[in-house]
Amino acid sequence: MSTPTQQKALFLQSKQGEFTLGTREVPQPGAGDIVVKNEAIGLNPVDWKIQTYGLLVEKYPAILGLDATGTVEAVGQGGVLDNDRANFQQYTLINESLAAELPGKFSFEAGATLPLAYSTAAVGLYHQAGGPQLVPPWAEGGKSKYAKTPIVVLGGASVVGSLAIQLAKLSGFSPIITTASPKNVELLTSYGATHVLDRSLPQNALISEVTKIAGGPVSLVYDAISLPETQAAGYALLAPNGKLLTVLPPTVTETTEGRSVVSVLGVIQRAPNVEFGKALLAQLPALLESGDIKPLRVEVIPGGLGGITAGLAKLKNNQVSGTKLVVRPPETA
Ligand SMILES: NC(=O)c1ccc[n+]([C@@H]2O[C@H](COP(=O)([O-])OP(=O)(O)OC[C@H]3O[C@@H](n4cnc5c(N)ncnc54)[C@H](OP(=O)(O)O)[C@@H]3O)[C@@H](O)[C@H]2O)c1
Structure with a gap:
């Protein structure tokens, strides 16, 4: 060349x-x-x-x-x-x-x-300081480790949200509850969402639907939109000690009972992400080949x-x- x-x-x-x-x-x-x-x-x-x-x-x-x-x-x-x-x-x-x-x-x-959306979804779930730092599915014992654990991904039709759903599925989370426009139900189900709720639901209705599906408040919410209203809803869904991951700066400033709001910085060139990013990208071709990541x-x-x-x-x-x-x-x- x-x-x-x-x-x-x-x-x-x-x-x-x-x-x-x-x-x-x-x-x-x-x-x-x-x-x-x-x-x-x-x-x-x-x-x-x-x-x-x-x-x-x-x-x-x-x-x-x-x-x-x-x-x-x-x-x-x-x-x-x-x-x-x-x-x-x-x-x-x-x-x-x-x-x-x-x-x-x-x-x-x-x-x-x-690239960026995948790393942002993955850094949030597996690596971000203050985040849940879950065991990634490519590490020993990581695949399906979180079976029977509910997760909420707000904005599943966003590029970041769609990849967060796919990673949540690989990690075994269930149910995987997301919000989107109704026309995207089939798409998000194909990525692994088990329940797609209408993003236009008022906050109270959203909370009651999620609580019904998950059996109570949840310990992890990935807010792939992170507008003030989605952050407020995401925070309201959390159980004590639960974590809300945001992709924009946090707008929820007061937290109670151990709940936390953690801003995800997904760019893998950032010094704290480089080593994680190398492992993430080393695993990506196999996950694409197997269809685990679409x-x-x-x-x-x-x-x-x-x-x-x-x-x-x-x-x-x-x-x-x-x-x-x-x-x-x-x-x-
Ligand atoms: N922190 C970081 O490192 C980082 C990295 C990448 C991106 N970001 C940020 O992450 C956000 C998402 O980026 P992206 O590229 O994934 O966005 P995107 O794909 O352009 O987002 C568009 C989607 O957002 C959904 N959406 C919009 N408002 C919503 C709401 N109130 N509730 C539920 N869904 C809603 C729409 O869903 P429907 O079509 O279903 O209505 C649409 O499909 C952006 O703010 C971006 O700047 C941050």
């Missing part, structure tokens, strides 16, 4: 500024790095939040993007603060140990549904890197349901 020296990239020009297509050098790999030709890139809500709110990124022009698959047959996460390692470009640097081989039977687009539904946005802005607008306007948005960088005009 001869790698070009220049490539197309999507730059966020300034804090809260516009995205524009441009060119930049293809990054050179250092020790332990590989250069991946990005074939499919997944879009994440954090990408539009960085643009809209000016979060996380200090150096501009900046390249965003956290999910990619490509050749060297890798599925990997970019880093949000380093342009060479971000994914809204045609070639990305990835630390080899933080990439996973994508089994040949899956498309690049299918692979791009996984890639999610995909919608390809046309236009390559040029389609990203339109895709992020769809995410921002809540027009995406049970689906990961993906673009194909080689299609960039």
Whole structure:
């Protein structure tokens, strides 16, 4: 393979500024790095939040993007603060140990549904400090360890929620209760949810349904949405000493009887996650081969890197349901 020296990239020009297509050098790999030709890139809500709110990124022009698959047959996460390692470009640097081989039977687009959401679901359940730190299903005795233990995943049709359901199933949790729009019942059942409740239920009705199904309050809630209202509902479902995992900063500030609210930071390049991330990615190809982890539904946005802005607008306007948005960088005009 001869790698070009220049490539197309999507730059966020300034804090809260516009995205524009441009060119930049293809990054050179250092020790332990590989250069991946990005074939499919997944879009994440954090990408539009960085643009809209000016979060996380200090150096501009900046390249965003956290999910990619490509050749060297890798599925990997970019880093949000380093342009060479971000994914809204045609070639990305990835630390080899933080990439996973994508089994040949899956498309690049299918692979791009996984990286950040999979690690966020997994870090929350198995690794996050203050979280439940469950024994992961790939560790000895971990598979099905939590049989007969109920779990609630709020927002099961989100990309993070869909993967949290799949991991909960692998860990043996039962019942697995989730919330979604009614049209997503079948999809979430296929991932392992045992009960899909209408996300529009008022909090009291939700609590009474969950309590009926689980036989009482639950000790673990994964809130894959983490808006103030879902966090409030998630907290209200908890038994004493129970844990609410959130994917956005906690909005529940007062806790009682040992209950805790734990914010999950799923990016595996973060120092506390690196070793866990390596083990997680080392196990992923086998879990994909066996069907224990299923890639999610995909919608390809046309236009390559040029389609990203339109895709992020769809995410921002809540027009995406049970689906990961993906673009194909080689299609960039
Ligand atoms: N902390 C971290 O490291 C980290 C990492 C990744 C993502 N995140 C955050 O996690 C959140 C989810 O990201 P994502 O990519 O998984 O989102 P996503 O797939 O874009 O979420 C869209 C889904 O959210 C569901 N939803 C929206 N409001 C809901 C509600 N009130 N109750 C239940 N479901 C609701 C919708 O379900 P229906 O279609 O069924 O209505 C829709 O399918 C975002 O806020 C993101 O920024 C954090």
